[in-house]
Amino acid sequence: MKLYTLPLMSLIVLCLLAACGFKLRGQISPLPFKSMYVMAPDGHTIGLEMERLIKNSSTTRLATTRTEAEATLDIISAVNERAILSLSGGGRVRDFNLIYRVIYRVLDQRGIEIVPNTEIALTRILPFLDAQILAKEGEERLLVKEMQSDALQQIIWRLSAYKAPAESSQ
Template structure:
């Protein structure tokens, strides 16, 4: 390929990307400097949230609630599945996977910044008895993806919080 043609092609691609509004995700900007994250034992969403805050923001995650400007309290985490359709023979054809997280954000004085709020995610998974083992793996992967998605949604909601000037 001609080097001049290649440079023109690269420039056109860069211009097209810039024109469409694409930009890499930068750091999230949380309105508080420190946060404490409380979550039920055994639920990896808390670990995901800690990682997202530590890696993607300038906010520090502290180990004690009394040291934090804000506390994110994961009140409940639940995932379940429900049969969506069955065949004429009564065999399951589709499941709906559901993942729900209830959380609350409050400041050091206990004032709600985000009152108890629920994020609910759903995914449909087709099912056949012949692929039962593979479908179990797919289900586990979808639940993990929903958990990561929920953590990212919570982080975006934290970004939208407005603190009173006196509280900062």
Template structure:
């Protein structure tokens, strides 16, 4: 019964939307300036000559929405630890402790990825770990990539940059400081400011997820250390 009520409300809302849409189209035609060749009939008004024409592209409206939903789904699967069965990355040690600057969520993402996709165990105490991953910095970056003829921003380049190193429980360096840079391009339109702001946030999360996977691949490539 509840579903039927909701369906009824949706139908009513749809009818109201159609009425608003029809009214908007009529008002738009009323605003068109008179010119030569204007013809009227019972159903349509056709304006030829000097006139303003409003064109709304459904595809243009849906593009940022679909991109937002696709990125959201991808990040949700990543956050839940989604991976293909049997794809376990072998790390050269059995246990690891992860540190990161306060306020950064990348430590949580790295720990989750290690638990889900590797053979190593994440431990809370550094003295009990064979290896310690120190994430020294994680920075979001943004710069203008291209401008229109009128000087308006057409594209931004987003960047996510982190630096990290690997040490043992005694502080001896296993792998030196390495920097990982991930970039994405964000097309920009003034008419879609809110949608683009949400897309930008999702792209930063996507870049962080990409950086996490790169960290794990680089750790997996390290040769066994005597402390292991």
């Protein structure tokens, strides 16, 4: 292989990646709120993860109470489900469908809903073998954690696109 072909091939690969719309994940877009309070279901880690994400990646300040926040993110529920997707000819489970659902809304300082109840539902397929039960349990935990992370990213992206309605001056 000639020495000049490596840079040429690298350039071709970069052009192909750019043409398909690929881009590296960048920082989260700034949220349109100066301060935000996060409410989450008791005993669920999604609230702590959301607070960490906002604190590390945004210009929005985390409020310690609901009254001092410009907006409140109320995570109403975060549920993971597992449903049988397919069975073998002998009636054994071959695949599970993992479903992660998050329902949230956003309230302003006065408690008025500015973003209505919104659901994000993510699914993953988990192939299953009886001989690998322990490995599949670990894989399932990993997939659920990944789906939670994806759901949080989607919430942040959706909130960053929020535009407050214009005040009518009459």
